[in-house]
Amino acid sequence: MAELQVKELSGELQAAIAGLSQSEGLESAGVVIRVGDGVAWVHGLSKAGYSEVLEIDTKSGVVEAFALNLMEDEIGAVILGDDSQVSAGDTVRLKGVVLEVPVGPELLGRVVNPLGVAIDGGPAIKAKQTGKVEREAIGVLGRKHVHEPLMTGIMAIDAMFPIGRGQRELIIGDRQTGKTAIAIDTMINQAKQKTGVVNVYVAIGQKLSKVARLVERLKQEGVMDQTIVVATGPADPASMLYLAPYAGTAMGEYFRDKGEHALMVYDDLTKHAVAYRQMSLLLRRPPGREAFPGDVFYLHSRLLERSSKLSDDLGAGSLTALPIIETQAGDISAYIPTNVISITDGQIFMETDLFYQGIRPAISAGLSVSRVGGDAQTKAVKSVSGHLKLGLSQFRELASFAQFGSDLDADTKAQIDRGQRLTELLKQPQYQPMSIWEQVASIVAVDSGSFDGVAVAKIKDAQAAMLTKLQKDHKKEMTELNKGAEKVEKDSAVAKLIEKTAKAAAKGFEG
Amino acid sequence: MISRRKLAEYAAERLTKGDAASTVMQELAAYLLDTGRSNEAELVVRSIEDALLAKGIALVTVTSARALTSDAKASVEQLVRSEFSQVSDVILREEIDVSVLAGVKVSLAGAQLDTTAKTKLEKLGV
Numbered sequence A: 001m002a003e004l005q006v007k008e009l010s011g012e013l014q015a016a017i018a019g020l021s022q023s024e025g026l027e028s029a030g031v032v033i034r035v036g037d038g039v040a041w042v043h044g045l046s047k048a049g050y051s052e053v054l055e056i057d058t059k060s061g062v063v064e065a066f067a068l069n070l071m072e073d074e075i076g077a078v079i080l081g082d083d084s085q086v087s088a089g090d091t092v093r094l095k096g097v098v099l100e101v102p103v104g105p106e107l108l109g110r111v112v113n114p115l116g117v118a119i120d121g122g123p124a125i126k127a128k129q130t131g132k133v134e135r136e137a138i139g140v141l142g143r144k145h146v147h148e149p150l151m152t153g154i155m156a157i158d159a160m161f162p163i164g165r166g167q168r169e170l171i172i173g174d175r176q177t178g179k180t181a182i183a184i185d186t187m188i189n190q191a192k193q194k195t196g197v198v199n200v201y202v203a204i205g206q207k208l209s210k211v212a213r214l215v216e217r218l219k220q221e222g223v224m225d226q227t228i229v230v231a232t233g234p235a236d237p238a239s240m241l242y243l244a245p246y247a248g249t250a251m252g253e254y255f256r257d258k259g260e261h262a263l264m265v266y267d268d269l270t271k272h273a274v275a276y277r278q279m280s281l282l283l284r285r286p287p288g289r290e291a292f293p294g295d296v297f298y299l300h301s302r303l304l305e306r307s308s309k310l311s312d313d314l315g316a317g318s319l320t321a322l323p324i325i326e327t328q329a330g331d332i333s334a335y336i337p338t339n340v341i342s343i344t345d346g347q348i349f350m351e352t353d354l355f356y357q358g359i360r361p362a363i364s365a366g367l368s369v370s371r372v373g374g375d376a377q378t379k380a381v382k383s384v385s386g387h388l389k390l391g392l393s394q395f396r397e398l399a400s401f402a403q404f405g406s407d408l409d410a411d412t413k414a415q416i417d418r419g420q421r422l423t424e425l426l427k428q429p430q431y432q433p434m435s436i437w438e439q440v441a442s443i444v445a446v447d448s449g450s451f452d453g454v455a456v457a458k459i460k461d462a463q464a465a466m467l468t469k470l471q472k473d474h475k476k477e478m479t480e481l482n483k484g485a486e487k488v489e490k491d492s493a494v495a496k497l498i499e500k501t502a503k504a505a506a507k508g509f510e511g
Numbered sequence B: 001m002i003s004r005r006k007l008a009e010y011a012a013e014r015l016t017k018g019d020a021a022s023t024v025m026q027e028l029a030a031y032l033l034d035t036g037r038s039n040e041a042e043l044v045v046r047s048i049e050d051a052l053l054a055k056g057i058a059l060v061t062v063t064s065a066r067a068l069t070s071d072a073k074a075s076v077e078q079l080v081r082s083e084f085s086q087v088s089d090v091i092l093r094e095e096i097d098v099s100v101l102a103g104v105k106v107s108l109a110g111a112q113l114d115t116t117a118k119t120k121l122e123k124l125g126v
Helices: A002-022 A155-160 A179-192 A208-220 A238-257 A269-282 A296-304 A335-343 A352-356 A379-385 A388-402 A410-426 A436-447 A456-473 A475-482 A493-509 B004-017 B021-034 B038-054 B070-083 B117-123
Strands: A027-036 A039-044 A052-058 A061-070 A074-079 A091-098 A100-103 A129-132 A170-173 A198-203 A227-231 A261-267 A318-326 A346-350 B057-064 B089-096 B104-108 B111-114
Touching: A027 A074, A027 B038, A027 B111, A039 A091, A039 B038, A052 A074, A061 A091, A074 A238, A091 B111, A100 A238, A129 A238, A155 A379, A155 A388, A155 A410, A155 A436, A170 A179, A170 A335, A179 A198, A179 A208, A179 A261, A179 A318, A179 A346, A198 A208, A198 A238, A208 A227, A227 A238, A238 A261, A238 A269, A238 A296, A238 A318, A269 A296, A269 A318, A269 A335, A296 A318, A296 A335, A318 A335, A346 A352, A379 A436, A388 A410, A410 A436, A410 A456, A436 A456, A436 A475, A436 A493, A456 A475, A456 A493, A475 A493, B004 B021, B004 B038, B021 B038, B038 B057, B057 B070, B070 B089, B070 B104
Parallel strands: A170 A318, A170 A346, A198 A227, A198 A261, A261 A318, B057 B089
Antiparallel strands: A027 A039, A027 A091, A039 A074, A052 A061, A052 A091, A061 A074, A100 A129, B057 B104, B104 B111
16 A cells, blocks of 8 residues: 555655656746735736636646736736735746646545535545536537436426426515525435436535534435536635635536536525625626626526536437526515526526415415426326416415405305415425325325315315325335326326325315 | 736837937836726736737746856856746846755746746745
């Protein structure tokens, strides 16, 4: 072992010496003119490219930066690291590469910073490959339409706003409305259902205590083995927050390009836009609406365009994105929310009122939509949930009017009763994603009226009793149903079996 | 407002014509002060170096641990001429810095060659 280490060291030293001896002759050099707030202004280096990495020779070693403002005789470069080490007069050299991060299976189960450096206390990551942080999105011919489901395990989403592999579905809502919870449950579901989808969770300016709790939970749920966490905290420089989603995407793209499937969670892009605004203002770019720079749309569109379902020729891999946006007082017409809504293929809108009414996940049936996921929905879920969204929206409208008077006709009353039961049924505790058969059976039970006699408060108990009974007595049928490949018609044997079991289970819970 | 590059080109033109450096710099300083751009002084000087290089005059600073021999100076001149074909005059300025230990560091407008032992050791992480 000791001999091996000496050999390795010797090899590394030889390589380092070879690298040094190659650089004979004059090389382009610039000089730091001024520095502050994480930005260095460099004179010279007229051949620098956009986003190219610069090496600043400081008294305490080399500090890297990347060029973002290329002007007539000056470069505005954002420092990747501690700017206090950089001082005016320091020499700057071109590294000759754009920013790259390590990618590959070596990163699975690890928490890294946006440069791919491990920050979980584990051993250094020795990845065999690197991926470009800024990379052009796949073109039209390299893509295929979204047609495979990415099950979140959350019945309200899988039934009403299905997400497909390669889709970009925005999760939007005020603070503390359960946005991150939806993303985490989706990640957990990938492990529970053994879908093989790799999760990449990008924490942008999140409290590190929150990230630590999340990692702990993912470990408990057994999801961390197929997850990469790219973490940046509020104390990190804006450049790191800016890079985090791009670096995470590069890590996800590795799996997509290998024909596998990856899920990106960007938590959250509001903080990303704020970090970019800070950088842009320090780079003296002209401020626009809400002081954001003019290219803030491009900032997110070029990021989310990298999510895609690849064509069969390219291996048919996929990269699905769940960006998160935080709104202020439910205002989805603010600048960044409207931008990201228009970029993505749908949004799941979280309502504060619903959250405090105890309806969790607090998904707004009226404002949420999935634009491309319908094709990706499993046949079984699609066949039973077609009318669910409309029914729930109508119920919430009717319920708000019904509170003003008690004289309701029988039809309206029946609709409200059914809506109340459906709302209750769609409530789902955190960290408990549901499989396809559980979702189908639950919807069929309410839709067929089997739970009409059950007290609203006892719907979840009746549902649990029914699912236990189905699992225990009809395992074979439920395993088949879980494949989701067959439609569940009203008169089908499976539907009748579920109805019968639901009615039997409902008996103990009449109200 | 006259751009930095135009100012530098004007100053370089005057210097190559043989005007006294002190006069040109004094006029430049007066202009920068008058237009409230004194904080650009260093950038203007660097731009003048660039402009002079474009006109064939290379202002080269050579840093070494010991005084250079005439052969070494000739080598540096040769190196600059080989890298920049337009250079007709090489003006060498020597700096002695014992902390570089060995080797030389050649710096001119927009380019550098650092063969000092200090830098090599730093790159090796010693």
